[in-house]
Amino acid sequence: MQITNNSLIQFELPQHLACPLPTELRNMPRDAVRLLVTTGAGEASHDVFSNFDQYLQAGDVLVVNTSATVASAFAITLPNGKPGRLHLSTQLSDKEWLIEIRAIEGNTTTRWKAGQEGMKFKLPENVTVKLKERFYKNDQLLDLWVAEFDIRQEEEGYRHRYGQPIKYTQLENPFPLSYYQTFFSxxxxxxxxxxxxxxxxxxxxxxxxxxGVVLAPITLHTGVSSLEEDEKPYPEYMEINPVTALLINTAKEEGRRVVAVGTTAIRAIESVANAQGQVKAFRGHTDLYIEDTHQMRVADGLLTGFHEPKASHLHMLQSLAGFEHIERAYQQAIEADYYWHQFGDLHLILA
Incomplete structure (x- = not known):
C-alpha cells in the first residue's frame, strides 16, 4: 500500500483480489467467506464469517437492510447501432427514474457519454425510455439521467421477463437473480x-x-454502484419504521452498540439522526453524503465489504473509524489476500 498525505487512504488493488465468483460457484456456503475484524484499539482478527456472532455482545443492535434486488439491466441499441445496456437506478416518481446508459465493449460495459435530451430508447413490448435531463451537471462524472419510463403494464413482471441483474464485466456469464439476494431481502x-x-x-x-443480539430492519433501495473517484452518492429511497427507531434509540440511551450491516444501513440511520443521536421514523429519499469529516451520531460499528481505491464510501469508513484505522485495515486485507467486490470477503469495523 502506498501511503500519501491525502485525506482519503490510497492503495492499489492487486488484480487477483478483484471480482471473485459467487460462493455458489466456489462450492462454499455464504457464511464461509473470510472476515477481517479491526478495532479502534488497533486489534485485528482474521476469521470466517460463520463466527461473526463471537464479535457481538448481548444487547448489540444489528441494523439490516431488507431491500431486495430487482432485475434492472435492459439490452438496448445505441444511436450508432451498437449494443448497450440501460440500467434503472432510482425511481423518482410514477414515471420518472434515474437511469444510466452504458456501451458494451467486448465483455464489459463502459460509460456512454453521448446522451442528449429527448433521446428515446426502445425496450420490448413497445416500452420506451426518454432522456429528460442530466441529473448531475458538468462537475460530475457519472452520467445519470432523469428519464421517463413509459411502461403500461405490471412493472415487476416486465422486469422479470426482460431484465437482468446489473453486471459490469463478464457479460457472457450472467448469474441468476437469486445470487443477488440476501437473507433479509x-x-x-x-x-x-x-x-x-x-x-x-x-x-x-x-x-x-x-x-441476545437485536435485529433492527431498515429499507434503503440502492441505485447503480458505478461511482468513480470523487463522485458523491445520489438520492436513494429509504424507510425506517417506528419500531426500529425505538430499538436504536433505546440502545443508545443504555450505552449498547449499534452496528450497521452495510453502508446503506449507515446512510439510512445517520440520515434521520438528530444532534443527540436519536433516530426518527422516516419514509422518503435521502441525499446524505457522509464525508470523512462527518461526525457519526448513531453507528458504533459497520460490517461491510472492501471498497475500490478512491471510492466515495471510503470517506464513510474513515468518518466512523478514522484514517489510521482504515489505512491499517486495508493494508492488512491486501497482505492477507482478502477478496474485494460484492461476492468477496467482509470487514467488521468496531470504532
Whole structure:
C-alpha cells in the first residue's frame, strides 16, 4: 500500500483480489467467506464469517437492510447501432427514474457519454425510455439521467421477463437473480445488491438471536454502484419504521452498540439522526453524503465489504473509524489476500 498525505487512504488493488465468483460457484456456503475484524484499539482478527456472532455482545443492535434486488439491466441499441445496456437506478416518481446508459465493449460495459435530451430508447413490448435531463451537471462524472419510463403494464413482471441483474464485466456469464439476494431481502427495489448482508445464513442468525443480539430492519433501495473517484452518492429511497427507531434509540440511551450491516444501513440511520443521536421514523429519499469529516451520531460499528481505491464510501469508513484505522485495515486485507467486490470477503469495523 502506498501511503500519501491525502485525506482519503490510497492503495492499489492487486488484480487477483478483484471480482471473485459467487460462493455458489466456489462450492462454499455464504457464511464461509473470510472476515477481517479491526478495532479502534488497533486489534485485528482474521476469521470466517460463520463466527461473526463471537464479535457481538448481548444487547448489540444489528441494523439490516431488507431491500431486495430487482432485475434492472435492459439490452438496448445505441444511436450508432451498437449494443448497450440501460440500467434503472432510482425511481423518482410514477414515471420518472434515474437511469444510466452504458456501451458494451467486448465483455464489459463502459460509460456512454453521448446522451442528449429527448433521446428515446426502445425496450420490448413497445416500452420506451426518454432522456429528460442530466441529473448531475458538468462537475460530475457519472452520467445519470432523469428519464421517463413509459411502461403500461405490471412493472415487476416486465422486469422479470426482460431484465437482468446489473453486471459490469463478464457479460457472457450472467448469474441468476437469486445470487443477488440476501437473507433479509423482502422489499423489492434495489438496482444492485446491498452486498454486506450476503454472508448471513439462517444458522448464523439463530446464533445471533440466541446470544441476545437485536435485529433492527431498515429499507434503503440502492441505485447503480458505478461511482468513480470523487463522485458523491445520489438520492436513494429509504424507510425506517417506528419500531426500529425505538430499538436504536433505546440502545443508545443504555450505552449498547449499534452496528450497521452495510453502508446503506449507515446512510439510512445517520440520515434521520438528530444532534443527540436519536433516530426518527422516516419514509422518503435521502441525499446524505457522509464525508470523512462527518461526525457519526448513531453507528458504533459497520460490517461491510472492501471498497475500490478512491471510492466515495471510503470517506464513510474513515468518518466512523478514522484514517489510521482504515489505512491499517486495508493494508492488512491486501497482505492477507482478502477478496474485494460484492461476492468477496467482509470487514467488521468496531470504532
Amino acid at each position: 423482502f422489499h423489492l427495489g434495489s438496482a444492485e445488491m446491498p452486498s454486506a448482508g450476503r454472508g448471513f445464513t439462517e444458522s448464523l442468525l439463530r446464533k445471533l438471536v440466541r446470544k
